[in-house]
Amino acid sequence: MALKNLPLTLTSLDVMQDAPVIPVIVLSDVNHAVPMARALVAGGIRMLEVTLRTPVALQCIERIAKEVPEAVAGAGTVRTPAEAQAAARAGARFAVSPGFTNAVGQACKDHGLPLLPGVATGSEIMMASEAGFKELKFFPAMQAGGPAMLKAWSGPFFDVKFCPTGGVSVQNAKEFLSLPNVVCVGGSWLVPNDALQAADWPRITQLASACQELL
DSSP states (O other): OOOOOOOSSOOHHHHHHSOSEEEEEOOSOHHHHHHHHHHHHHTTOOEEEEETTSTTHHHHHHHHHHHOTTSEEEEESOOSHHHHHHHHHHTOSEEEOSSOOHHHHHHHHHTTOOEEOEEOSHHHHHHHHHTTOOEEEETTTTTTTHHHHHHHHTTTTTTOEEEEBSSOOTTTHHHHHTSTTBOOEEESTTSOHHHHHTTOHHHHHHHHHHGGGGO
16 A cells, blocks of 8 residues: 655644554564554554553564654653653654643653644643644543534634544544544554454554545
């Protein structure tokens, strides 16, 4: 699957617009990182959010950054400035956080990481916007109001774009993606744990390829 060229310096919108889904990836084995990344790229997905939820996450980001140049490794679950710095050093090219603080936002700016900060309320959207962030992660999407909440926000926050994550699945992704203020969704279904454990890379490629049908 042909992938368009990316600018050397990414913006948050570049990250969001590349594909309908950003995979939310939890890796416990460094040896899974490279073949998994190659499988996703083969299916047309290259913005890879590797969550900092395991002890080997940074090593996985580093391996993907070095060995799969077609992929764009990003760090998810970034909660502190130190994690933003470590992610950048490992080779991450974007960051995703479950919430927003000015400190994390500034750290990502300092290290050249486009950030998708997590928001779940109108006040959080306003705080992130004041800090210069207009492309946001709506998290946890289903628990925080789902598509109905995003529809309600489209009026007062007409200039904000969202990537809903949390409870988003292949079954409801189309409903989110049909909304004008949604650019992409985040989902863990592209890299299921059983496929990782079985090293079933063709299945991951198939799941990634199917994402194009969501548009």
